Amino acid sequence: MGRPKSPPDVVIRRLPLYARSLRHLLDEGVCSVSSHDLGERINVTAAQIRKDLSYFGEFGKQGIGYDVVKLLQHIEHILGLNREWPVALVGIGHLGEAIARYEGFRSQGVRIVALFDDDPAKIGREVEGLPIIALAEIAAVVRTTPIALAILAVPAAQAQGVTDQLVAHGVRAILSYAPTVLQVPDGVWVRSIDPVAVLHSLTYYLAREP
Amino acid sequence: MGRPKSPPDVVIRRLPLYARSLRHLLDEGVCSVSSHDLGERINVTAAQIRKDLSYFGEFGKQGIGYDVVKLLQHIEHILGLNREWPVALVGIGHLGEAIARYEGFRSQGVRIVALFDDDPAKIGREVEGLPIIALAEIAAVVRTTPIALAILAVPAAQAQGVTDQLVAHGVRAILSYAPTVLQVPDGVWVRSIDPVAVLHSLTYYLAREP
C-alpha cells in the first residue's frame, strides 16, 4: 500500500557531501545550481542527487535548479546540523590530540566538549583549552551536558570496554578510529574510520597493475 | 559465455577485515575457523564470506572450515601484502604527524618511507627518524624508491594540486584525509577518509530519535 520509504543509509551518508559542496558554492557566490552541476563536483550522477533529495521533499524548480542557500539549509536541517551536538573525545594519544586540534572538526553542528583519557600522566593537561579527564567522570559530565555523540581514538584492545561505558551513559552514536568491530545494542550507531584497512584494499589494485 | 567475473570493489574492501580477524585468531592460537564463526566476529554473514572468497579460489574444507594460517596467507597474497609497499606521507601537520607516529600504520605490507611538507618551518625536522622534505624533492626520492602509494593529510585547498604532483611522479593509489573530492586520471585509485562527513551523517539519526 506504499507508506513512504525511509531513506536508505547510503543516502544519509551522501547528504553531508552535498552540504559541503553547497557551502563551497555559497562561498563562491553561486546562487543556484542544477543537479547536474552539483553532481559533477562530487562525482555523482544528476539522477542520483535528485533521487536522494526526493526522499525528503521537493527543493528545486523545474528549468532552474536549486537555490543554493535554501537547499543547504534544508539538508543541514535534515541532518540535524541546525543544532549543535556536544561531542566527547575519548583517547588523547597522538591521534586524539590531532583530532582535538583539527580545525575541520570545529564544524557545523558538532563541538568537542570533553576530552577523556585514563592515563594518569595525561589527566589534567589541557588541549585547546579543554582539560583531559578520566573516563569515570563521564557520569558527572553528562549530568550537566547530555552527550549523544562520541569519537573514539583509543587502542583496539580498549575500544569495546570504552564503548560499553559510553553507551551506559547515554551515548547513542560513535565515530570509532579503533581498528576493531564494535558490538553495540540496538539504537546505537557506530561508524568506523579504518585507514589501515583502506590502505590494505588499495594495495590489491597496485599489486595487479601493469 | 561467462569469463570469470572480477571481484567487485566491495569485496576487496572486506578482505582486509577478514585478514585482521584471522590475525587475531592466530594470536589466540586458533587453527581452524568456519565462515560462520569468522563472520560473527565482524558482523558479516557466513554466506557472504564464502561468496567473497569464492572469487579467488577454494580455501576451505567441507565439514571443517578454513585453516587460519593458510587462509590468512592467501588473503594477504591476494591483497599484495606479501610485499612491502613504500608509502609517501604528504602534509605533516597535527594529523600528518599523528599518522607518522601511529603504530597501527607500521603494519603488514606498507611502510611510510618519506614525509613531505612545503612549510619551510617544518622542512628538516625529523618525525620517527624520517626527515620532512619539500614535495619538490619527490622526483629525487622516486628515482631510488618508486612510490606507488601516498597518504594525503594536507588542507583541502592544496589537495588537488598535491595529488596532481603525486600522480605525475608515479603514485597510483592515494588515501586522502582532505575533505574534498579529488579528480584523478584512469588507473589511479583514491579512497577518502572523511570523519566530518561521517559525524554529519550520524547526527541525522540522533536528531530523529525518541
Add this chain to the structure above:
DNA sequence: TAGATTGTTAATCGATTAACAATC
C-alpha cells in the same frame, strides 16, 4: 557413519540509472 561446513547456483533484495511528463 553422522554431522558439519564448504562452494556455488538461484532467488531476493536494494540501489542506481534512464526516461519522461510536468513545469518553470
Add this chain to the structure above:
DNA sequence: TAGATTGTTAATCGATTAACAATC
C-alpha cells in the same frame, strides 16, 4: 514561447542471502 531542469516511475544493474549438493 523554447529550452532547461525537476521529481518520479520503471528498467537495469549489482550485491546479498538462502538453499543445497558435494564432501570432509
